[in-house]
Amino acid sequence: MVNDRDEILLIKRGREPFAGHWALISGIGESKKGIKPEKGVIEEVNCDVQTSSFRGEHAFSVAVKSDKFVDEVVVFVGKVDESNIKVNPPFSVDLKWVSEEEAKKFKALAFEHKKIINEYMRRRKLSV
Numbered sequence: 001m002v003n004d005r006d007e008i009l010l011i012k013r014g015r016e017p018f019a020g021h022w023a024l025i026s027g028i029g030e031s032k033k034g035i036k037p038e039k040g041v042i043e044e045v046n047c048d049v050q051t052s053s054f055r056g057e058h059a060f061s062v063a064v065k066s067d068k069f070v071d072e073v074v075v076f077v078g079k080v081d082e083s084n085i086k087v088n089p090p091f092s093v094d095l096k097w098v099s100e101e102e103a104k105k106f107k108a109l110a111f112e113h114k115k116i117i118n119e120y121m122r123r124r125k126l127s128v
Contacts, residue, residue, distance in 0.1 A: 001025065001045070001054070001056070001077075001078055001079060001080055002077060002078075002079065003079065003082060003097055004079075005097070005099075006099070006100065007097035007098055007099055008024070008097070008098055008099075008100070008103050008117060008120075009024075009025065009049075009080075009085075009095065009096075009097055010022045010023065010024065010095065010096055010097075010098055010103075010106075010109075011023055011024075011025055011048050011049065011087070011092040011094065011095045012087075012092060012093050012094035012095070013091075013092065013093070013110055014087075014089050014090040014091055014092055014093040015090050015091060017110070017111075018110035018111065020093075021108060021109065021110040022106060022109055022110065023109055023110035023111065023113050024109075024113045024116060024117070025041075025044050025045050025048045025049065026044060026073070026111065026113070027040030027041045027043065027044040037058070037074040037076070038058075038076075041054070041056070041076045041078075042054055045080065047088060047091050048087075048088060048091050048092045049080065049085040049086065049087070049088065049092065049095060050085065050086050050087075050088045051080050051081060051084050051085045053080045053081040053084055053085075054078050054079070054080050055078050055079055055080075056076045056077055056078015056079065057076060057077065057078065058074060058075070058076055059075050059076060059077040059120070059123070060075050060119065060120075060123060061073065061074050061075060062075060062112065062115060062116055062119055064112055065112075066111070066112060067111075073111075073112065073116065075116055075119075075120070077120065082097075100121055103117050103121075
């Protein structure tokens, strides 16, 4: 998720895998259950930050090498009502909006989320 200041929403995961790591909200677990990405992303946003206000669209896909159940991640970019989000233990234990510059400084994000953020920033620069 992004906001009007072009910041990216990260959550600190409260559960394994990657408990305690910063991450994008992702629905890869939902895809393992056979849920379509369009529905899975809404369910994950609702689960991780307790809101049904997510509005977004498919932006791109990224190949995944580190997961034995999926070959790619379908990336959605969208927005939520910032005044209506909050952490939802045990799924998320913290959240923060970060600028692109701050996002670049994260060394260890969960899953392949660093790769996804880099691709998002690359595509955003191409469209400006």
